[in-house]
Amino acid sequence: xxxxxxxxxxxxxxxxxxxxxxxxxxxxxxxxxxxxxxxxxxxxxxxxxxxxxxxxxxxxxxxxxxxxxxxxxxxxxxxxxxxxxxxxxxxxxxxxxxxxxxxxxxxxxxxxxxxxxxxxxxxxxxxxxxxxxxxxxxxxxxxxxxxxxxxxxxxxxxxxxxxxxxxxxxxxxxxxxxxxxxxxxxxxxxxxxxxxxxxxxxxxxxxxxxxxxxxxxxxxx
Numbered sequence: 001x002x003x004x005x006x007x008x009x010x011x012x013x014x015x016x017x018x019x020x021x022x023x024x025x026x027x028x029x030x031x032x033x034x035x036x037x038x039x040x041x042x043x044x045x046x047x048x049x050x051x052x053x054x055x056x057x058x059x060x061x062x063x064x065x066x067x068x069x070x071x072x073x074x075x076x077x078x079x080x081x082x083x084x085x086x087x088x089x090x091x092x093x094x095x096x097x098x099x100x101x102x103x104x105x106x107x108x109x110x111x112x113x114x115x116x117x118x119x120x121x122x123x124x125x126x127x128x129x130x131x132x133x134x135x136x137x138x139x140x141x142x143x144x145x146x147x148x149x150x151x152x153x154x155x156x157x158x159x160x161x162x163x164x165x166x167x168x169x170x171x172x173x174x175x176x177x178x179x180x181x182x183x184x185x186x187x188x189x190x191x192x193x194x195x196x197x198x199x200x201x202x203x204x205x206x207x208x209x210x211x212x213x214x215x216x217x218x219x220x221x
Contacts, residue, residue: 039157040096042148043087046164047101049141050084052114053171056137059115060130069127072178076134076171083167090160124185131179138172 053076060073091101121129145168149161 037153039094039152039154040091040100042152042157042161043091043096044101044103046145046148046161047084047087048103049137049144050080050087053134053137053141054080054084056115056118056130056133059119060134063119063123063126064130065123065127066182068178068181069130072134072174073130075174079167079171083164086160086163090157094154128179128182128185131175131182134175135172135179138168138175142168142172 057073057076057080061070061077064070064073088098088101091098118126118129118133142165145161145165149158149165152158152161
């Protein structure tokens with residue numbers, strides 16, 4: 001019985017806390033939600049995606065063959081940095097954990113390995129691979145931001161994500177236009193390993209009988 005009474009007391013305390021939360025002003029609930037809850041997770045994710053685009057843009061500005069590619073990459077860096085500053089300013093206003101917001105995310109998803117397919121491109125293929133990756137990444141960022149806007153609890157964050165979506169949409173269109181101007185690289189021809197002169201890949205001699213077998217009557221002796 002004492003344990004049952006203790007359990008009922010705990011349950012009553014939980015219910016009372018829930019009722020108290022419902023009775024709080026909506027503004028107070030929103031402030032608590034944005035400080036360290038789902039809204040902080042959304043800001044962190046948007047920051048991660050923005051940092052991915054900045055790193056890709058830095059690679060494009062450094063290694064782009066076409067001046068248009070390098071100019072595009074520099075613009076992406078500048079505008080994405082501005083968006084990132086807005087996210088951090090919002091996080092500070094809402095007392096979010098800056099260390100958490102700045103986390104890079106999974107090592108495979110947000111690291112040098114993520115850029116390896118573009119970074120390892122030969123010069124003749126770099127601009128095309130870079131622009132193609134920019135299109136794919138911005139489409140993914142738009143999808144993530146649209147989902148985040150639906151999940152955000154704070155109206156101010158919803159409005160900020162709307163700004164992010166507008167910038168990302170402009171970048172996507174610019175990336176698509178850039179990709180359309182770059183010829184598709186010719187497929188690589190895989191060269192087979194070289195063979196010594198006079199050696200055939202098909203006529204190996206395995207099915208040719210030895211000279212002694214060609215002497216008349218040799219097989220009947």
